[in-house]
Amino acid sequence: MSNYSVFDAGQWQNLDQHVFEYGPIKAPGKVFLSEKIDSSGCEVSLNRLEAGQSYPFLHRHNRHEEVFIAVSGRGDMQVDGEIIPFNEGTVIRIAPEGVRSIRSGAEEPLCFLCIQATAGSLSSRFIGDGETVPGEVRWDGPVMAG
Numbered sequence: 062m063s064n065y066s067v068f069d070a071g072q073w074q075n076l077d078q079h080v081f082e083y084g085p086i087k088a089p090g091k092v093f094l095s096e097k098i099d100s101s102g103c104e105v106s107l108n109r110l111e112a113g114q115s116y117p118f119l120h121r122h123n124r125h126e127e128v129f130i131a132v133s134g135r136g137d138m139q140v141d142g143e144i145i146p147f148n149e150g151t152v153i154r155i156a157p158e159g160v161r162s163i164r165s166g167a168e169e170p171l172c173f174l175c176i177q178a179t180a181g182s183l184s185s186r187f188i189g190d191g192e193t194v195p196g197e198v199r200w201d202g203p204v205m206a207g
């Protein structure tokens with residue numbers, strides 16, 4: 062068994078080829094990754110909201126905090142009724158209890174990552190969980206199909 066998983070979602074501009082369906086919800090441009098890469102500690106989604114769109118619902122979480130990272134475009138996040146500008150480079154963490162929604166700006170699509178993890182589960186910050194391993198870095202191994 063391999064120590065890694067790979068999924069190629071394609072280019073952000075073509076993200077609407079992925080459609081997330083959950084009950085009555087049908088969201089083109091949204092792809093959840095935990096199933097695709099077998100992640101066990103966090104859920105990650107790639108998201109593209111075309112210009113002038115909004116999630117048509119408010120939601121909160123039971124145990125997961127969410128970190129939203131705007132990759133490109135402009136928009137707004139709404140948390141507990143407050144509007145927070147959400148533009149390329151903005152990172153917003155929302156506690157599980159925060160009631161939230163998101164919209165893109167009128168002019169261009171908003172592309173963003175959303176990372177969900179159990180609130181309070183982070184065991185160390187920065188590189189505290191890593192350790193160096195003896196050996197030389199080499200790049201002459203087999204190239205895997207990706």
Ligand code: ZN
Nearest residue numbers: 120121122127
């Ligand atoms: Zn959420």
